[in-house]
Amino acid sequence: MPAVTTTLRALVFSAVASLALTGCQTLDDAGRALGHAELVNEVAARMDEAMELTYTADYQLAGGQTASIAQEQKPGRTSYTYPGGKLTVTKEATTECQTTDQPVCTLAAPPATGKPTVAVFTEAKRRGLVTPPVVMGMLTTAALDPAATIRQSDTTLAGFHATCVEVSQVADPFSACVTNEGVLGSFTGTVEGKSVELALTRYTTSVEPAAFEVPAGAGVVDRRPTEA
Numbered sequence: 001m002p003a004v005t006t007t008l009r010a011l012v013f014s015a016v017a018s019l020a021l022t023g024c025q026t027l028d029d030a031g032r033a034l035g036h037a038e039l040v041n042e043v044a045a046r047m048d049e050a051m052e053l054t055y056t057a058d059y060q061l062a063g064g065q066t067a068s069i070a071q072e073q074k075p076g077r078t079s080y081t082y083p084g085g086k087l088t089v090t091k092e093a094t095t096e097c098q099t100t101d102q103p104v105c106t107l108a109a110p111p112a113t114g115k116p117t118v119a120v121f122t123e124a125k126r127r128g129l130v131t132p133p134v135v136m137g138m139l140t141t142a143a144l145d146p147a148a149t150i151r152q153s154d155t156t157l158a159g160f161h162a163t164c165v166e167v168s169q170v171a172d173p174f175s176a177c178v179t180n181e182g183v184l185g186s187f188t189g190t191v192e193g194k195s196v197e198l199a200l201t202r203y204t205t206s207v208e209p210a211a212f213e214v215p216a217g218a219g220v221v222d223r224r225p226t227e228a
Contacts, residue, residue: 039150040143043165043178047132050182056211057183058202059129067129067198069184070211079211080121082129087120088212093224094120095214103218109225130187130196135176138191142167157185157200179203 052073059067067082077090086097090110097105111120121131142148151166155177162185164177174189179200186199214220 039152039165040139043139043163043176044136046163046178046180046182047136047184048182050132053181053183054205054207055181055183056202056204056207057200059198060201061128062195062197065128066201067127068211069129069131070207072207072212077212080124080129080131081211082124082127084127085123086215087124088214089120090212096120096123097215097218099215099218103215105214105218105220107220107222107224125191125196126194128194128196128198130184130191130198132184134191135184135187138174138189139165139167139176142170145170155185158203160185160200160203162186162200 054072054074056070057068059069061067061083065083067080070079070081072078075091077088079086079088084098084100086095086099086105088095088097093107093110095105095107097103121129121134124131125134142150147169148167149169151168153164153166155162155164157177157179160179160181160183162177162179164175164186166175167173167189172190174187174191176187176189177185179185181203183200183203188197190196
């Protein structure tokens with residue numbers, strides 16, 4: 001299941017296409033000056049391409065906790081596992097699980113477009129997992145803010161080269177790194193008043209089937225609408 005909605009993706013590319021090169025500039029590998037538009041466009045295009053990948057990414061969160069993102073194409077589905085919960089989006093249902101105490105999973109209707117919207121990630125964000133769609137939205141907002149300063153740097157995460165974007169002079173400064181493969185590599189910042197930090201620890205192009213299953217012993221509440 002692709003991790004970014006078509007609407008959000010269109011917004012990113014239309015926004016960066018219309019922006020002038022303002023704010024802090026940096027240089028790309030060819031030595032060209034990059035401004036807000038090109039920096040965001042480069043990262044957005046990379047994350048967009050990752051929508052077509054099958055992969056598993058494991059993350060270290062603040063305080064030593066862990067999270068993971070598993071994405072598969074045939075069939076298209078995505079699973080986000082974070083401390084105390086799990087969110088799985090397939091063409092059959094959007095399944096949100098609470099895994100503390102007595103595990104329980106609630107099934108809701110699948111996304112109308114077949115792709116999850118940013119709204120479904122509320123609990124994941126609260127638990128410390130900032131997902132690619134959320135990062136895309138934050139980058140777009142920063143690119144449209146004339147006061148924002150955006151700087152680029154490069155690093156290596158879990159053995160993979162990554163481009164990093166640091167956003168400052170905004171209400172909630174943050175930095176995010178995206179690997180050459182388009183996978184979210186790291187994030188540090190504040191999301192809706194909560195300090196969040198994550199870093200990629202493992203990336204593989206395979207996915208275990210169990211990634212999309214409800215936790216063992218979990219109760220299931222099916223709230224999908226029934227056909228008349």
